[in-house]
Amino acid sequence: MNKSSIINLLKVSAVALALQACGSSESKDKKTEPTEAPAIEVVSVQKGSISTSFNVPGELIAYQQVDLYAKVNSFIKKLYADIGTQVKAGQLLATMEAPEVNSQLSGAQSRLQSQEALYQASKATYKRLLETSKTPGTVSPNELDLALAKQNSDLAQLQAARAAYKESGANRDYLTIRAPFDGIITARNVSAGAYVGPSGKGSEMPVFTLQEQKKLRLAVSVPENYTGALSNRSEVSFTVKAFPGETFNAKVNRLAGALDSKLRAQRIEMDVTNTGKKLLPGMVAEVHIPVAGDGGAFVVPAKAVLNSTLGVYLIAIENGKAKWVPVTAGRQADDKIEVFGQLNPGQQIVKVASEEIRDDSEVKTTPAKD
Secondary structure, X not given: OOHHHHHHHHHHHHHHHHHHHHHHHHHHHHHHOOOOOOOEEEEEOEEEOOOEEEEEEEEEEEEEEEEEOOOOOEEEEEEOOOOOOEEOOOOEEEEEEOHHHHHHHHHHHHHHHHHHHHHHHHHHHHHHHHHHOOOOOOOOHXXXXXXXXXXXXXXHHHHHHHHHHHHHHHHXXXXXXXXXXXXXXXXXXXXXXXXXOOOOXXXXXXXXXXXXXXXXXXXXXXXHHHHHHOOOOOEEEEEEOOOOOOOEEEEEEEEEEEEOOOOOEEEEEEEEEOOOOOOOOOOEEEEEEEEOOOOXXXXXXXXXXXXXXXXXXXXXXXXXXEEEXXXXXXXXXXXXXXXXXXXXXXXXXXXXXXXXXXXOOEXXXXXXXX
């Protein structure tokens, strides 16, 4: 290697060392610069409410349903209705026969007529004695008292005979079964000639089952958490599997006012108009119930609620310092949540809570961007 090559090599090495020294110096300067913590976004606490909804299963039941039994021991004479028959209130459904009932009625009628004759005779006797007693010395007071007692006794016997006759007549009326309300016969369990009555084998099954289906009841059990937001006339919607894609509407008409001891839920009922009888009792419905808030809670972003091992908190800002405020969470919808606690409207809280923001620590804040 000649002398000029050595000189050029030394020059290149000197330039490289100079550049390396400059780079190390700049890197060292950058490392020693202090980093500033980013500002934390805050929002204002405001009163409000959240409207949510939930789905619960329900059951459609007949508005009225009754099992019709025979009142007296008898045999079915004739049936005037069958399964699916539309009936009106008071319509005759079945007649029974029991010869002993007719005999009892005839006997009661005879006793009534006999007692009426006895009463009329004793009444006439007392009247004659009373008129005769107006002449002094003709009738003794004792004889007049006995005649009055006989009249009163016969009157009491007559009233008893009338009651017995009325009872026998009522028993004869029980040999017919009539519809107590408008509806449809959904079950018939006997045929003509069958034995029916309040005792024995014939009492096991009702003669008919009658249901009113022009109006149905939609019964659901509402969980305890939502009972406070429901009231009479609240509107709901529901669907049934028999008609997919079709929605039906109803209003709350009755609330039980107590929780079921097993389900811890309140039973509510809605009346459903069913003029076309499209819906049937026994159908299971999926009920959609909207729940509106009462405006008594504070509404904050869902991420502002800190769920730590110590509890549920919001991080409020007071005099430039973070303060953990214990709260109770309520209903949540989308990115909003209701909270209850010692808060004031307009109070600043951290929009996105984190356990890294320690209680009573100094923080730098900035208004949250919408």
